[in-house]
Structure formats: C-alpha cells, structure tokens
Amino acid sequence: MKLHGPHAWLTVAMATSLVLLSTGAAAANGHAAAVDPRIGTGGDGHTFPGATVPFGMIQLSPDTAMPDFKHAYKWAAGYQYGDPTIMGFSHTHFSGSGHSDLGDVLVMPIAGEVKLDPGDPTKPGSGYRSRFSHASEVEQAGYYAVTLTDYGVRAELTASRRIGWHRYTFPKNQPAHLLLDLRPSIYDYPGKVLWSRLRVRSDGTVSGCRTTRGWAPGRELCFAMRFNQTMVSRTLYDRETDVLYKGFAGPGNQPEDHDAENGRALEGVFDFGKLDKPLLVKVAISSVSEANAIANLDQDGKGWDFDARRADATAAWNKALSVIDVEGTPAQRTGFYTSLYHAMLAPTLSMDVNGEYRGPDHQVHKAQDKEGTFDFYSSWSMWDVYRAEEPLMVLLWPDLSTQFIRSLIAAQQDSPFGMLPVWAYQGLETWCMTGYHAVAIIADAYIKGVRGFDADQALKAMVSTATYGPYGDLADYMKLGYVPIDKETEAGSKTQEYAYDDWAVAQMAKALGKHGIYATFEKRAANWRNVWDPKTDFMRAKLSNGQFRTPFDPTSAAYGSDYTEANAWQYSWYVPQDVAGLVAAYGGDQKFVSKLDQMFDAKVDPAIFKNVEDITGLIGWYAHGNEPSHHIAYLYDYAGAPWKTQQRLKQIMDSQYHDGPNGLVGNDDLGQMSAWYIFTALGFYPVTPASVEYAIGRPFVPKAVLHLPNGHTFTIVAEHLDDAHPYVGQITLNGKPLDRVYLRHGDILAGGELRFVMQAEPNRQWGTAVTARPTSMSAYGP
Numbered sequence: 001m002k003l004h005g006p007h008a009w010l011t012v013a014m015a016t017s018l019v020l021l022s023t024g025a026a027a028a029n030g031h032a033a034a035v036d037p038r039i040g041t042g043g044d045g046h047t048f049p050g051a052t053v054p055f056g057m058i059q060l061s062p063d064t065a066m067p068d069f070k071h072a073y074k075w076a077a078g079y080q081y082g083d084p085t086i087m088g089f090s091h092t093h094f095s096g097s098g099h100s101d102l103g104d105v106l107v108m109p110i111a112g113e114v115k116l117d118p119g120d121p122t123k124p125g126s127g128y129r130s131r132f133s134h135a136s137e138v139e140q141a142g143y144y145a146v147t148l149t150d151y152g153v154r155a156e157l158t159a160s161r162r163i164g165w166h167r168y169t170f171p172k173n174q175p176a177h178l179l180l181d182l183r184p185s186i187y188d189y190p191g192k193v194l195w196s197r198l199r200v201r202s203d204g205t206v207s208g209c210r211t212t213r214g215w216a217p218g219r220e221l222c223f224a225m226r227f228n229q230t231m232v233s234r235t236l237y238d239r240e241t242d243v244l245y246k247g248f249a250g251p252g253n254q255p256e257d258h259d260a261e262n263g264r265a266l267e268g269v270f271d272f273g274k275l276d277k278p279l280l281v282k283v284a285i286s287s288v289s290e291a292n293a294i295a296n297l298d299q300d301g302k303g304w305d306f307d308a309r310r311a312d313a314t315a316a317w318n319k320a321l322s323v324i325d326v327e328g329t330p331a332q333r334t335g336f337y338t339s340l341y342h343a344m345l346a347p348t349l350s351m352d353v354n355g356e357y358r359g360p361d362h363q364v365h366k367a368q369d370k371e372g373t374f375d376f377y378s379s380w381s382m383w384d385v386y387r388a389e390e391p392l393m394v395l396l397w398p399d400l401s402t403q404f405i406r407s408l409i410a411a412q413q414d415s416p417f418g419m420l421p422v423w424a425y426q427g428l429e430t431w432c433m434t435g436y437h438a439v440a441i442i443a444d445a446y447i448k449g450v451r452g453f454d455a456d457q458a459l460k461a462m463v464s465t466a467t468y469g470p471y472g473d474l475a476d477y478m479k480l481g482y483v484p485i486d487k488e489t490e491a492g493s494k495t496q497e498y499a500y501d502d503w504a505v506a507q508m509a510k511a512l513g514k515h516g517i518y519a520t521f522e523k524r525a526a527n528w529r530n531v532w533d534p535k536t537d538f539m540r541a542k543l544s545n546g547q548f549r550t551p552f553d554p555t556s557a558a559y560g561s562d563y564t565e566a567n568a569w570q571y572s573w574y575v576p577q578d579v580a581g582l583v584a585a586y587g588g589d590q591k592f593v594s595k596l597d598q599m600f601d602a603k604v605d606p607a608i609f610k611n612v613e614d615i616t617g618l619i620g621w622y623a624h625g626n627e628p629s630h631h632i633a634y635l636y637d638y639a640g641a642p643w644k645t646q647q648r649l650k651q652i653m654d655s656q657y658h659d660g661p662n663g664l665v666g667n668d669d670l671g672q673m674s675a676w677y678i679f680t681a682l683g684f685y686p687v688t689p690a691s692v693e694y695a696i697g698r699p700f701v702p703k704a705v706l707h708l709p710n711g712h713t714f715t716i717v718a719e720h721l722d723d724a725h726p727y728v729g730q731i732t733l734n735g736k737p738l739d740r741v742y743l744r745h746g747d748i749l750a751g752g753e754l755r756f757v758m759q760a761e762p763n764r765q766w767g768t769a770v771t772a773r774p775t776s777m778s779a780y781g782p
Helices: 008-022 030-034 290-300 306-321 330-343 389-396 398-414 438-447 455-466 471-480 491-511 515-531 579-586 589-601 632-639 642-656 669-682 745-749
Strands: 061-063 088-090 106-111 138-140 143-148 153-159 163-169 175-181 193-200 206-213 217-227 233-238 260-263 266-274 279-286 324-327 356-358 364-366 423-425 693-696 703-707 713-719 727-733 742-744 752-759
Touching: 030 306, 030 330, 061 143, 106 153, 106 163, 106 279, 143 306, 153 306, 163 290, 163 306, 175 279, 193 233, 193 266, 206 266, 206 290, 217 290, 233 260, 260 266, 279 290, 306 330, 324 330, 330 669, 389 398, 389 438, 389 669, 398 438, 398 455, 438 455, 438 491, 455 491, 455 515, 471 491, 471 515, 491 515, 515 579, 579 589, 579 632, 589 632, 589 642, 632 642, 632 693, 642 669, 642 727, 669 703, 742 745
Parallel strands: 713 752
Antiparallel strands: 061 088, 088 106, 106 175, 138 143, 143 153, 153 163, 163 279, 175 266, 193 206, 193 260, 206 217, 217 279, 233 266, 324 703, 356 364, 693 742, 703 713, 727 752
C-alpha cells in the first residue's frame, strides 16, 4: 500500500505556492505514519478521510455530497473518493456504516463572492462547493488538508476528543468568509431538519442546535464555534419558504442580519475582511445543550495553537496504535495499522465535560453508577462489532471495555423498553439490524476477565433484553422456540442469532453462579435446531404451524426475506456456539467440509445480489463484504481440516483487502471488517465471542508483538512467510509444540511466543484430532 508522501500536494505548488509553503504538511511519525485514511473512501467502504482521535466525539471530515437518502448509499460517510468537489467540512460521521445520518455543523471557507447553496458539482461556480485535486490532499491519522481550488483556500483540519480544529489560509487579496449551513445532512430528505437555532453571542461565539428526523428520530445536536479573529460583519438567514405561520413581530422574528435565528433552513455567513494570517476556527458539539457545547469548548478547547493540537492528535494515535508492534513490508504495515486505526473510530465518546449525555429516552442523564463516574460511549453497530471489533478491545484495551460496558448498562437503564442498545448513536436507539448482541459483548468481556462494572446489574440488563417480547417477536421465539416467518421478517436468521445471544447470556449466568438463568438460556441456545432442515441441509424459516416456508431457494436474497442481508448459503453456517452440533447435522466431518468447499467454489454471478447492496466481496457464495460470512473460513478447524482454513484465509486476504481508496470490498461497519483483518493477520480469530478460545488460522505478518495491559508481551512469529509458503507446518507456544487448533485467552495474557513455521504444502496431520478442536456446546462425533 502506498501512502501519500508528506508533501504530495506540492504538485500543485505552482498555483498556490505561498499558501502551501505557509501551511506545509509535516510528516506523520511513529505508527501513525503507516495509517492511510484513504483506504475505504471509494466504492462501498464508507470510511471518511478526515480528522479524529481514538474513539473521539468529533469526526471532522470533508463532504463531497449529501444526496437524498434514496441515492445516498455511496455517501454514507459524506465523502466519495471519485467526486471532483467538496461542499464543506462537517463534524460528525460514521466510519463504514451501511446506513447513515450525521454530517452536523457543515462549514465552508469562501474567498470572494458568497453563494448560499451548494450548487451543481458538474457546473463550477454554481454554488459554494469547490473543486479540488487529490494531489492537494494530505490524509493522516488525526489530520486532513486540502486546497479548495475555486477559492485558493488551504484548509487544514485536526481534532481533539470534543473539539474540531480548523485552519484556513485565504488569498490575501480576497475577502474571507466562513459559511455555516445547518440545512444539509447525510442521508438527506426534505423536512429532515425539524427545527434549528443559530445565535451570535456578545463575545463572538456562534452557537446553535438542530433537531433532525433521521435514523434516530428527534436527535438534537448542539454546537459552539469560536474564531481567532474578529468578525467584521455577519448575516444569519432562514431560507425556508412558504411558511404558513410566522408568529408575531419581535426581535426573534425580524429580517436577516441580526444575532439570532430560529427555523428549519438556517445559514450563517461570517465575514473577516482581507486576512494576512490564517483564520482559525474551533467547534465543540453536545447532544445535550448549547451551554454544554460552550462548556466543552471552554474546557477542552483552550488556546489557538493549531499545530500543537495536531501534534496532540498524532501523539494520541501513536499511543493507541503502539499496543501492537508489527514488522513487515510497507504494504503489510499500512494494511495492519490502517485496520487498527479504523477499529478505533467507534464507539464514540458521547458525553460532555460535565458528565451529561442524552439517553435513549431522549432525556439528559449523568454518567455515574455504583463504581463512580465514567465516560459514556455510543455509536454501537452491535450486529457487526460483537464479532471481532469488541473482542479486540477486550484483548488490547480491557479498561476501555469497562467504560463501554458501563455505557451499555446505563443505556439499558435509561431505555423506556429496558433493552440494551441494538444500533445506537449519540445515545439514541435506531432499532437497526437484528439480534440483541450487546449481551455477547458484555459476556465476552466478563468471561475474559474484564471487571470494573456491576456484573449482577449487567446480567439483569442482559436478561431484560432477551425477554422483551415485543422486540423482533421474541414473544413467539420464547413460546415456540423459533421466530415464525408469518409473524416476523428474516425469521430464520433471527432465530439463529437469538440462540447464539442466549448462549452468551448463559455463559455470563454460569460465571456468576446463577444456575437457574444458566439452565434457561442454555436450553434456548439450542433453538437453532428448530430452523435446521435436514432434507435440504440449510437453515430455513418456519411458519407458526411448524412447517418450513415454501417455496425455498437457497440462493435467494432480498430485504425482508428469511435471512438478514444474506441467503441460505451464507446464514446456514451461523451457529458459533455449537459448531460441533452443526457438523453432526451435516452428517459428519467429510460432508461438512465438502459443503464448505461447495460454498467457496461455487460459480456465482454477483448480479444475483444487485438489490441487496450490502452483499459484496463474493468468493462463491461466501460474501466477505458482509458480516454473516466472517467466521465461515475458520469452520474447517472444527471438522479436522485446518489446512483448508489456511487456504481460504489466504484467498480472502488476497482478494478482499487492497491499498488505495477501493481497499475495502464492503462497509467497514464501524471497525468490524478491519478487526477481522487484524485478528486474521495475527493468526487467530474469535469465532465464538463469550468463550475464552480463538480459532487458529495462519498469520499474514512476519512478526507482531502485543504489548498487553497487564505488562506482559505476546510475540507472534511466522517463519518462511511468503506466497510460496501459505500453509502452517507446525506451531509452538513458548517453545512447545501446539497441537490444538485454538488459543486460549489466558495463553495470550500470560505472555510468551507463538511461532508458526510456514511451508509450501498443507500439513494434513496437524490439528485434525477431535481433541484438538475448539470447544462447542455439543460433543464432537468420532
């Protein structure tokens, strides 16, 4: 993978040499230098290239388009690498989501004439958006810069936990303006902004809020903005037309050019005259109030040293990324550290400096529990991140996992439905996707030794969530042992996901000595068998009368079908808690392996999934661009054929991850795609979160040293690692042969060395014994 050079944008220096030289892009240092934020910004990766810090509240990034929500899929992060123009820089973004919202507090620096609408990207000068060249961009962990060609403005962005920092260098002979547009939104549509407020305070602070009817209905986001130079004038606009009722005359209902506006289509233009030094801007946000946004700005945004803040952001990334030292080629290091970077973009801090946050009941709460105060985090894509992203946090940052779990428990206590988050952001619930996978995140952390939260309260929250009948037809699931398809869409996969989540609840209950709860949920964990059809060897949805729904086509996939973003070929492997039981259901090792091979080797026309945009990255029926497939390559380990896991992993790594903007074949999904890469590159993967075992695959970096939070180091070495040696010949753990195909969490935490010796041909003897296989609910057959 090739990074931008530290001065790549100097190729346009002839036109704007003075600007570029005055705002030169310093080279990133440490592990942060290996990060390439461009990866995933093209195609369907849906990542953003802008500035943020690990798990920060601010994601300050350029937006190239915010089309209407029916045509917005490719712009889920606000930025598409192939676009020729930038419409502005906004402060909130998701990284790699398959649906979206946000794009709050959009600003655009303008030199010369001000236009109030973005305009047509195909018609330069038709609006306030500007053309740009990728040659002028600098993308680094914690820093982004670009030259806005139409204005000759050099824009630089960095971030701290709650503050977005801007530096704009304007041409000296043009009047400088900053436009603030509160109308656009990612996944936009007419009427999405329900109300907004905008105010210029006596000290020059600009503040406001807007309420949107988006993915999380009724979300309120407030902000506070300050400048390092005094405005010479300002104009506030309400651009809404055909307002039926405007109220009575008064200071708040006057024409433009006053200090406060309320409405549904607000803009502000702030004028600074001709400048001989850069305009610095700092912006804080809050989901609670303008007062809290100002307090965030006062406490976290002191001073005007942009370069110092940029250095702080780089230092924060270097500290976070240094948890693993990886050796390898530049391409290997960039692939690894960019994935680690992406895995640390969510969940996000969603709490103000005074400890207040907005909960799923839309009320204001304080982040405080029996253990004291904590940091409240949100942006939870549970259906995605429970698989590998959160287990990665447990392994590398258990103290942070404690904060995450306390946030989940708080959200459950705040919920009007008594449920843990399903897909939440900025504290609010969206009800997107399926399952109740927060229980798996909590159980995985506790089983692996994470403490610092009220475990009994956590279990209560888990049980409350898993027994809330109105959610996803859990009522029928608890009664029938499956979700009936005539009552609930995607019933086949929901039954499977509920069964796995139930197993996770059981593990937590067992660890706490709650034997009654354990017995109840261990029994429920076997409900996957109720949707297994031995006549077709596929998982299928059932009707309320107990019959499988017909007609049945295992290749069919559609929204609202038997499965969530998948077909029968992809979801029939989803029994992570009982793979041994699934092997037996298929008829034993040989038939199981043969069926897996059929899946990977099938000839499939990608057009079959043209109406299901999330199914991408096909290898046969395997779809690496979507999460239901992520554990499948490791299942050969459970059937005595670990060399086939090694073979498939190389096939996936070679075809599904690349350098450059199109480097991700599907949504990064708030870090899950990247976390899969990290674990797989190290040589093992958490097939079953809430167990202490990792299935062993094969490494893809020659050496990695994990600096564990307990002070130990765990070193992974791969001898003879190259394309000519794709198979594992032997493995030693601390110098002793390792014959099992799994690692225990304790093996890693104890420190030591895991050494792989790679070879050209498969080792068909290693790891084949039944006793070598990972643990499962059911016993393995002979």
